[in-house]
Amino acid sequence: MAAFQLPRFMEYCQRRYGDRFTVRMGSMGTFVYLADPDDIRAVFRGGGAVFHAGEANAPFLARVLGPSSVLCTDEEVHARQRRHLSGPFHGGSIAGLAPLMAEVAAEEVRSWPVGRAFAVLPHMRRVTLDVILRTVIGVSAQETDRATELRRTLAALVDIDLLNMAPFLFPALTKVWPWSRYEAVQERADRLVRAEIERCRDDPGLGERPDVLAMLVRQSATSAMTADEMRDQLLTLLLAGHETTASGLAWTFERLVRHPEALERAQQAAREADTEYLDALVTESLRVRPVVPDITRRLVADVTLGEGDRALRLPAGINVDPAIYLVMRSPRSYPDPLAFRPERFLGKRPDPAVWLPFGGGDRRCLGAAFALTEMRVVLATVLTRVELATTTTKGERARVRTVTLVPHRGARLTVRRRLAPTLPPAAAASTPSTAVS
Numbered sequence: 001m002a003a004f005q006l007p008r009f010m011e012y013c014q015r016r017y018g019d020r021f022t023v024r025m026g027s028m029g030t031f032v033y034l035a036d037p038d039d040i041r042a043v044f045r046g047g048g049a050v051f052h053a054g055e056a057n058a059p060f061l062a063r064v065l066g067p068s069s070v071l072c073t074d075e076e077v078h079a080r081q082r083r084h085l086s087g088p089f090h091g092g093s094i095a096g097l098a099p100l101m102a103e104v105a106a107e108e109v110r111s112w113p114v115g116r117a118f119a120v121l122p123h124m125r126r127v128t129l130d131v132i133l134r135t136v137i138g139v140s141a142q143e144t145d146r147a148t149e150l151r152r153t154l155a156a157l158v159d160i161d162l163l164n165m166a167p168f169l170f171p172a173l174t175k176v177w178p179w180s181r182y183e184a185v186q187e188r189a190d191r192l193v194r195a196e197i198e199r200c201r202d203d204p205g206l207g208e209r210p211d212v213l214a215m216l217v218r219q220s221a222t223s224a225m226t227a228d229e230m231r232d233q234l235l236t237l238l239l240a241g242h243e244t245t246a247s248g249l250a251w252t253f254e255r256l257v258r259h260p261e262a263l264e265r266a267q268q269a270a271r272e273a274d275t276e277y278l279d280a281l282v283t284e285s286l287r288v289r290p291v292v293p294d295i296t297r298r299l300v301a302d303v304t305l306g307e308g309d310r311a312l313r314l315p316a317g318i319n320v321d322p323a324i325y326l327v328m329r330s331p332r333s334y335p336d337p338l339a340f341r342p343e344r345f346l347g348k349r350p351d352p353a354v355w356l357p358f359g360g361g362d363r364r365c366l367g368a369a370f371a372l373t374e375m376r377v378v379l380a381t382v383l384t385r386v387e388l389a390t391t392t393t394k395g396e397r398a399r400v401r402t403v404t405l406v407p408h409r410g411a412r413l414t415v416r417r418r419l420a421p422t423l424p425p426a427a428a429a430s431t432p433s434t435a436v437s
């Protein structure tokens, strides 16, 4: 939904109409935005039988991810899919991936120029894409041809700007240039992922493989998951799992180079493997620069939010939109909310009522622990290898890309000098405490 509900528009509506406002989007439906944490908690507690996320996501995401993507299904089907996918995304499994995350990031930093400004976002995308490819389908960067082709295709698939979104409203456009180009990318992605499924089925080492694909193929004997369904889940994890985390990392660097004290502290924390400060840094960055501005649920029954004077009756068929961007940047949730202060979260777990970068309820992001670990490990790896220059230039604006908000200039940085590399062992060892809400 991010393309149509730019943060500024949301802020304007909140100023004008308050914490509940309605946006009517013609054939796409009616969206009631919620910026009051109590309303949002009621939506998350309301459960997946009444609040359908899949039905709300499908008109936008099914075309890219496939109709059986875990993001596009509801109720029993969704619960079953989440069970099948969740294995590799809990704390224990993720901690084991930290050395891989550090290795990929260290390799990427080697190519960064010294003394010349560059956008860090594309570099972060390369890191997160390599990590997710390895985690989800077991393809490593060394397997050059397969990795290159998959990388190129997935990068093109996720490159959905406002122009690319037009066929969501007018499907006939997919046959017409320039939109037909996107259709060709989708076909290539489909072919590549299916080939990986086939390759995995024939792999004599299937039993030992730790990647998600191998796990799904092993489960398929009992789970009755079809190849189409498997393809949709793999594409979902590959796309949801890299663009978001890369944007979160880019924003963290964008904020750090404008806050010399925080940068110095982060560099020291990276050197000393002080995971507490690094986690506070990530927590604050995702709060003040949320990557996903809002999430949507479609009501399948009439619902009343709030009580007494505040009771709001909503009919079945309408969409509710927890505006996580507004809640996390509200003075009612945080003092001086637009200031970047990692120390807010030192020695404190974030309050799940007002810290919502990963959504909530039974649809909370499946990859939250993975993303938080990856952000911490990548930051620590970068900050122990290069010294970044601070800047007094104005902060970058949020630009919509796919379903995420990215810094509009790609988070421009300058490396002042290279440092003798050290790998912080503790940064690579555990899962952040913010991983579970």
Ligand code: HEM
Pocket: 053, 070, 071, 082, 236, 237, 240, 241, 242, 244, 245, 248, 291, 292, 295, 296, 357, 358, 359, 360, 361, 362, 363, 364, 365, 366, 367, 368, 370, 371
């Ligand atoms: C900083 C990085 C990330 C952010 C900010 C983020 C944010 C989100 C948000 C807001 C949702 C919707 C939650 C809701 O509707 O309540 C979501 C869902 C999801 N995310 Fe993430 N995400 C990130 C990283 C990841 C990663 C690394 C993966 C996979 C490895 C992942 C996989 C998913 C999946 C599968 C869902 C659908 C869950 C469901 O519908 O049951 N995400 N994410």
